[in-house]
Amino acid sequence: MIYLNHIQKIICGGYVCRASIRAIVFYLFLVFIPVLLPCLYGIEVLGAPRCTVYFYNPESNVDNFALLKTKLDMYLKNLGPYQFQPFCDRNTFEAHARGKHDCILILSSWYYKELKDFFPMKPVLVGTVDGESVQKKILASKADIKNLSQLKNASIASAGSEEYTRKYLKLMMGENNARLVDTFRILSVPKDIDALISMGFGLVQAALTTEYSITKLSIINQGLYKKLTILVRNEKSLHPIVAIPAGHDAEALKLLEIIENMEKTTEGKSCMQLFGVEGWRILDKKDLELLGK
């Protein structure tokens, strides 16, 4: 009371003014709402995102995370309390996403297979390009390299992370060539087209790329295309997949529906193109087999 009287004196210049006390209490209450409410009921009361799309794709090195974050956040915010969080590092992603139930995951299909045994989740959708869910991966080399043994100690360009490239090459080339893969030096480049061009310049001896990029190169640069030969082809790789964590909450299901319907709007479609797919469809039996389910 003594303290309030003191405030009254300060505010009213020494005159007692009960109306001022009420005003001060009222304004203090207003000021404390933003601080107290989140403490009592959680950060959601301020309109913070309730559910997150986590994205990690070690099959691409394009540093476009700022662009992805801006575009996807803008798209999702218009549809609800959602946000997008891309990751460029496996450990950071796993430390962040593990044990979360208020999220959905967009992952490279290769990485999903790496993760599925110790990260409980269910794959639901697969990305499509030209209506196809499967992409063909190719190990191409300079035309003078005729067989795999000539690649000993070679430099290989790839648009994926080093871990992905080594493991995928071992899968593609078979157990017999695992030691050969260990002798490779991997040059991670941002895009498939960079990998092919690096090979064209003689900077590397081979490139891990996709059939789409090779076909595109044959159309746009015949000179470069003629300099390469295809050593190994793998037809069993899916485009990125969408998974939902075990024990997910109701909001995650709503977000999954939003992701599934992205291609129905122009904004959604342009967002999807940024991570290399044109549409999503529900995984069928063949897709699930490829994912080892």
Added chain:
Amino acid sequence: MTMHMKNPVKRTEGGAHTTASGCLLFSVVLFALIIFMIIPGDMCAGENRNVLIINSNASVKKYSQMQTAFKASFEGTSDEVDIGSKWFEEKAVEKTVRSTKPGLIFCIGSKAYVLAQEIAKDAHIIFSLGINWQRFPLTNNTYVIANEPPPVVELTTFRYLFPDIRRVGVIYSKTHNKEWIQTAMNEAKDVGIEIIGSAVKKDTEVKTALQNMMTKIDALWLIPDPVVLANAERVKEIFTLCDRAKKPVFSYDRLFADFGASLIISADITTMGKQAAQTAMNILTKKDDVEKIQNPAGSYIALDVKKIERYGIKLNSKALSSINELIE
């Protein structure tokens, strides 16, 4: 046998001596084996895997980005010197070179290369991020990672992003870009693009040259030419004329985004850092096929999609995942 019988003490001493020698020999062999197992095979030949990184100015973002990417990928050890710092002393760097005896010097920027040339003439040097590296003297031990992607990379990217673009205009001065335009014209044929070149002697001729080619081109390719890009006014004039004619301008530096460039293709610094690290390893492990002059392995692409749509230019939507940045 007789000797043994005669002098059992001597026999015992000799036996102890033999056992001790055997133990010593065994220990030496074991130690050598352990060392052999610990040290990777390609290091056994006595290679020096220490690199000295000389940075022209670590406060410049792209220079520090290059250094970070190099260190993250390099498999040996490194010492670092920032010669952009105000406390820098040339003698201290010389001393570092003498004491650390690096197997290779990695120079970031031209200033670093000039210094490395002065203090360690015979050392293996990798020279990166040097603007117009051709103007610097190169020795047999110099390896260059060029700063700019070669014309063929840009031309391939033009076609990859815009399948319908076939005629690209280039304004240039013969003094600075005579050879470059010839290379670009030859490489463009492989990509199915026709380069319509126009040479100027003075910057005042740029406007007329551009107006004359405008109806014949699908896009203008702005190249680093000091005569054409003489000042900001001239640059503004080029962009205004192209915008009026709805012709996109393709360029090489993020700086031109503010003027209205539709597409910017530059070298990706992080990839160049990794490339330099791999080149360093190849030199230090004495791989014989190390290219002396290397083009940058990765590209950074910034695109103004809205402007491209406004100009009515067809964009390959599948290439959008290759875009690093949208200009808005």
